[in-house]
Amino acid sequence: MNKSIWNIEKRLDCGYLVYNTLTGGGVVLQEDEYIKYKSKPEDLESNIKSILYENGLLTNFLEEDEYAFYWNFYHTLVYQSIFDELHLVLLPTYKCNMACTYCFEQNKYLKDSLKYTFPIKALIGFIENLFNIYKFNKVRTVFYGGEPMIFLEEIVNITEELNKWSSKNGIKYSFSIVTNGTILQKSALRKLIKYGLDEVQITIDGPERVHNIRRPFLNGKGTFKRIISNLDLFLKYSKIDVTIRINIDEHNCEQIGGLIDFFIQKGYTKKNNFTYYAGLADPQKPPTDWTNSYIPLRLDQRIYTYLKAWNLIMEKEQNVVNMLDYHKYKFGLCPAKVYGSFFIDPNGDLYSCYSLVGNKEFKIGDIYNGPSPFYYRLFYLQDKKLKECLDLKCPYVPLCNAGCLYHAYVEHSDISQKVCQRKFYEDVWLRIKGEIYERICRVQQ
Numbered sequence: 001m002n003k004s005i006w007n008i009e010k011r012l013d014c015g016y017l018v019y020n021t022l023t024g025g026g027v028v029l030q031e032d033e034y035i036k037y038k039s040k041p042e043d044l045e046s047n048i049k050s051i052l053y054e055n056g057l058l059t060n061f062l063e064e065d066e067y068a069f070y071w072n073f074y075h076t077l078v079y080q081s082i083f084d085e086l087h088l089v090l091l092p093t094y095k096c097n098m099a100c101t102y103c104f105e106q107n108k109y110l111k112d113s114l115k116y117t118f119p120i121k122a123l124i125g126f127i128e129n130l131f132n133i134y135k136f137n138k139v140r141t142v143f144y145g146g147e148p149m150i151f152l153e154e155i156v157n158i159t160e161e162l163n164k165w166s167s168k169n170g171i172k173y174s175f176s177i178v179t180n181g182t183i184l185q186k187s188a189l190r191k192l193i194k195y196g197l198d199e200v201q202i203t204i205d206g207p208e209r210v211h212n213i214r215r216p217f218l219n220g221k222g223t224f225k226r227i228i229s230n231l232d233l234f235l236k237y238s239k240i241d242v243t244i245r246i247n248i249d250e251h252n253c254e255q256i257g258g259l260i261d262f263f264i265q266k267g268y269t270k271k272n273n274f275t276y277y278a279g280l281a282d283p284q285k286p287p288t289d290w291t292n293s294y295i296p297l298r299l300d301q302r303i304y305t306y307l308k309a310w311n312l313i314m315e316k317e318q319n320v321v322n323m324l325d326y327h328k329y330k331f332g333l334c335p336a337k338v339y340g341s342f343f344i345d346p347n348g349d350l351y352s353c354y355s356l357v358g359n360k361e362f363k364i365g366d367i368y369n370g371p372s373p374f375y376y377r378l379f380y381l382q383d384k385k386l387k388e389c390l391d392l393k394c395p396y397v398p399l400c401n402a403g404c405l406y407h408a409y410v411e412h413s414d415i416s417q418k419v420c421q422r423k424f425y426e427d428v429w430l431r432i433k434g435e436i437y438e439r440i441c442r443v444q445q
């Protein structure tokens, strides 16, 4: 009987939190239980041992076997997922009806790529080639941009074609949309639901005044009221999951409390299909002085920003179940680390990452010729970094998996470098997790 290598611990007022970064299981032990857990777990009472086993906190693996298991588990997910599902993020356009202050749209190289017709035929050919090799059961697309809803007709055409192709080949098709929320008419919604829409993500950056400064329409007018009226409509007429992403940086991280109050007043947080979370604003490499000075590009800025925002969320949000749900950064692989996950831009170019899409330096092929050698090199580089992290015995590997390509690009101009997030996990992530469990203890008392 051993303690898992993925366990981390935190002293709370109500006991000791022992948390497993791979399973996401957390248990609060009392002092006497904790002492036994540390020194001789076999002496713990059998019901406590069972709970620790169920949550992956105790295991029969030896230490080196648990590392070996993780290496295999990780690679199974990386390479096997395409046999189940092909995951494509489609950008029908880089164009947008808004002029957000920090948006990557300001990069010059994207201006050349504006197109109005997505190469659907070539897309189907690309999918078919992959299907002939992997025989996946599902195709999942995410529409992203620019603002994808500007080209609603393109989305309808693409989803229609993908539905036809999928049913001909006996596989499932579904999709989600990442949208700014300003164009969500009822009639469009019905059509999209019919074709397989099952999730929408909308970005709101704070209460009305703050959001409107950061995310105006192209003509400078505020977008908040329009988004909220569309959101009301959406929540009234559909049961589809809606996630609000609050983009945070040093400008707005202390002001998001008003938005959370607003969500609570509107009754959104009581709805089963509504969640929100605060995520760090990630533009491309800073195109302007403004982003250069304010966007949380460096680790210390990210720590400051995230902590400020989460303190406000903790202050406002009373529902601990919601809180656990909103606290992202669980085990999982981002699209850039999964084999067979592609971002496809309006030109049919392939990329592997949300924040590097459109940057030609990181193009990994196109839908006409398939992935390029650079695509395979990314997996090799990632494996080298992951091996280093496992050799360091970092308990945060399941959450971080050797960090983010984009952060490496921003901090070192070189994606083969590692930007270690350990300080972020220790100083921010674990602290927030501890506070959530502290609240759970209080609710249970």
Ligand code: SF4
Pocket: 282, 334, 335, 336, 337, 352, 353, 354, 355, 356, 403, 404, 405, 406, 407
């Ligand atoms: S590499 Fe980083 S920015 Fe890119 S998709 Fe993964 S987590 Fe997101």
Ligand code: SF4
Pocket: 389, 392, 394, 395, 396, 397, 400, 401, 402, 403, 418, 419, 420, 421, 422, 423, 425
């Ligand atoms: S980059 Fe740092 S925090 Fe992330 S897994 Fe590696 S050692 Fe751990």
